[in-house]
Amino acid sequence: MAAIEFRDVSVKTAEGRVLLDRVSLSLEEGTTTAVLGRSGSGKTTLLRLVNRMLDPTSGTVFIRGKECEQHNVIALRRGIGYVIQETGLFPHFTVTRNVGLVPELSGKHLLKEKIHELLDQVGLDAEKFAQRYPHQLSGGQRQRVGLARALAAGPSILLMDEPFGALDPLTRAEMQDMLRDLLGRLKKTVLLVTHDLDEALYLASRIVLLEEGRVVTDVAAEDFLRSDIPAAKAYAEAFRRGQTDHDQEQGE
Amino acid sequence: MSGFLAQYHDEILTLTIEHLWLTGSAMLFAIAIGVPAGIWLTRYTQWAKPVLGFVNIVQTIPSLAMFGFLLPLPWLGESAARIAIVALTGYALLPIIRNTYAGIRGVDPTVTGVARALGMTGMQRLFKVELPLAAGVILAGLRTATVTCVGIATIAAAVGAGGLGEFIFRGVASVDNRLVLAGAIPAALLALGADALLGLVEHWLRVPGAAKL
Numbered sequence: 498m499a500a501i502e503f504r505d506v507s508v509k510t511a512e513g514r515v516l517l518d519r520v521s522l523s524l525e526e527g528t529t530t531a532v533l534g535r536s537g538s539g540k541t542t543l544l545r546l547v548n549r550m551l552d553p554t555s556g557t558v559f560i561r562g563k564e565c566e567q568h569n570v571i572a573l574r575r576g577i578g579y580v581i582q583e584t585g586l587f588p589h590f591t592v593t594r595n596v597g598l599v600p601e602l603s604g605k606h607l608l609k610e611k612i613h614e615l616l617d618q619v620g621l622d623a624e625k626f627a628q629r630y631p632h633q634l635s636g637g638q639r640q641r642v643g644l645a646r647a648l649a650a651g652p653s654i655l656l657m658d659e660p661f662g663a664l665d666p667l668t669r670a671e672m673q674d675m676l677r678d679l680l681g682r683l684k685k686t687v688l689l690v691t692h693d694l695d696e697a698l699y700l701a702s703r704i705v706l707l708e709e710g711r712v713v714t715d716v717a718a719e720d721f722l723r724s725d726i727p728a729a730k731a732y733a734e735a736f737r738r739g740q741t742d743h744d745q746e747q748g749e
Numbered sequence: 750m751s752g753f754l755a756q757y758h759d760e761i762l763t764l765t766i767e768h769l770w771l772t773g774s775a776m777l778f779a780i781a782i783g784v785p786a787g788i789w790l791t792r793y794t795q796w797a798k799p800v801l802g803f804v805n806i807v808q809t810i811p812s813l814a815m816f817g818f819l820l821p822l823p824w825l826g827e828s829a830a831r832i833a834i835v836a837l838t839g840y841a842l843l844p845i846i847r848n849t850y851a852g853i854r855g856v857d858p859t860v861t862g863v864a865r866a867l868g869m870t871g872m873q874r875l876f877k878v879e880l881p882l883a884a885g886v887i888l889a890g891l892r893t894a895t896v897t898c899v900g901i902a903t904i905a906a907a908v909g910a911g912g913l914g915e916f917i918f919r920g921v922a923s924v925d926n927r928l929v930l931a932g933a934i935p936a937a938l939l940a941l942g943a944d945a946l947l948g949l950v951e952h953w954l955r956v957p958g959a960a961k962l
Contacts, residue, residue, distance in 0.1 A: 505751055505905075548866055550862075550865065559929065571868050571869075571870055572868070573868075574866055574867060574868035575867065575868030579863070579866045579867060581859070583859045585860055585862065585863030585866075586913060587860060587864075587877075587878060588860070588882070588956055589881050589956040598867065598869065599867050602868055602869060602870075602873060644830070646867075651951070688941050
């Protein structure tokens with residue numbers, strides 16, 4: 498049974514603009530799928546359907562074989578890890594409270610040892626950071642806390658929306674290493690939205706390319722660069738060119 | 750001067766307590782109505798303009814006229830204190846509703862979006878995220894409302910509701926500045942004291958680093 502399945506899913510705005518157009522995808526348990534695409538291609542919309550931040554206009558999303566809309570929305574969200582680019586840490590909570598928040602919502606309070614274990618998992622020194630507030634952390638540290646929070650309730654599904662998009666290249670690479678190692682051990686079903694092809698290739702086993710709300714490529718990560726599909730070739734080429742320009746600028 | 754103070758000491762104390770009672774009661778009613786109303790408006794934003802417009806109009810009614818309007822009303826008109834408390838509540842509502850509404854609407858939408866996505870119920874979002882993050886703005890509204898109330902409460906003496914306005918009206922009628930000051934100075938001190946106290950609460954509730962994120 499697929500962990501997440503999108504069956505013929507479309508999303509339209511009230512004004513009639515199509516955000517997703519008859520998308521069908523199936524994400525197997527314990528795999529990482531990267532969704533690539535330019536801004537406005539529908540990547541984030543696709544991700545937000547899983548935790549019902551949005552409902553489809555037509556079609557159905559299934560979570561572990563059960564229609565998304567039949568899940569209790571609050572329980573569904575608490576059971577899905579969620580990481581975004583801006584981290585969305587609560588500025589009035591310490592790192593400890595932020596990390597333990599999702600279990601706290603269900604009336605369970607995580608032990609200090611468990612919080613420290615979660616922080617260790619994401620590479621943060623718990624003794625040093627547990628009592629700090631988000632504004633006392635760097636961007637990378639905040640992302641680590643955001644990831645620890647997403648893992649705190651032990652979700653089997655992890656939604657990540659451009660999680661490292663706002664970080665500098667070095668920190669991003671460190672975070673990618675940490676995440677790859679973590680996902681290798683934890684076996685979560687991950688839906689990773691990114692526009693960074695390297696990140697997708699490094700972290701995901703499968704790559705889905707969206708264009709104007711449609712799936713134009715859906716291949717194993719190792720096949721993406723060899724793909725004959727024009728949209729995939731164009732994306733890879735554009736990404737490489739962007740990287741080369743960037744490298745040249747750095748060199749100057 | 751010391752003779753004056755000795756003569757009026759007890760009365761100043763009584764009227765100050767009366768003034769505090771009028772203002773405090775009105776503020777309690779205004780908070781009980783204004784904070785939930787402000788929260789409600791953030792959920793039904795289409796009502797924000799008409800509701801805020803209405804309380805804005807209430808605010809523009811001259812206080813003496815307001816007391817006059819309320820005087821002939823049944824039950825209300827039977828007690829000067831009731832009239833004063835209702836009128837003061839009306840004046841305190843605008844800053845409380847407006848700041849509660851603006852404070853909650855001003856919370857970073859990314860943070861409220863994440864609160865939803867993590868599975869917070871509406872109430873959890875309100876009490877764990879929105880109200881704590883909006884507390885500074887809401888308290889600023891309470892400070893404005895309190896200072897306004899303390900000032901306007903002096904007019905309540907015109908309908909016989911008591912308070913420090915008694916001295917002011919008596920002083921004006923008898924052209925005795927000492928009596929005017931006996932009402933005005935404690936009223937000003939009350940306003941400053943309440944403002945400072947709420948300022949401390951505001952400082953205590955301030956979210957660490959909220960503005961920096």
